[in-house]
Amino acid sequence: GQSLEQPSEVTAVEGAIVQMNCTYQTSGFYGLSWYQQHDGGAPTFLSYNALDGLEETGRFSSFLSRSDSYGYLLLQELQMKDSASYFCAVSGTGGFKTIFGAGTRLFVKA
């Protein structure tokens, strides 16, 4: 089967850096994705890692270690608008079926 673990909540200060972790178990692994969801909105794609290492897109970076079944999302220069839920998702068996974690709720304080 497949399962993902994420911390339920993280609080950080505006302008700071925050790291949100994700550990996974899956039979077959193709990649790890990250999505952002604001209250009342739809998930929006942030990043996808298929290989080990760090991917950077503006203030967002995502890291993957396949050997440790672990990844994280790093947000720099936090802004109030970054307050949202962040989901990691794995593409496992078959490659096209995506399983989402329960999400980390990020609170950004002034």
Add this chain to the structure above:
Amino acid sequence: DAGVIQSPRHEVTEMGQEVTLRCKPISGHDYLFWYRQTMMRGLELLIYFNNNVPIDDSGMPEDRFSAKMPNASFSTLKIQPSEPRDSAVYFCASSTAGGLGEQFFGPGTRLTVL
């Protein structure tokens, strides 16, 4: 492109009634996914299609749920009969790469079954 379009945005119905949710994927996308999101169970994949063909429906909770994709630009998710525990936000998403990368989500349908 207008993105993934879902209708209705909100649906309130009574237990036992049939509910039909609709989705128009982004043109050119050959994968379509139906998800359900609740506080208790999070975001669950119900079924996905590739080139209009259902590939994996193992997430469909019961026989009361059915999904069709008669053509590349339209899909439906039907619940018959509906029950209060079906209350959730239902999202449709489409992509060109299955689960390997970005999925584009629609705005969702908030379903309330009384």
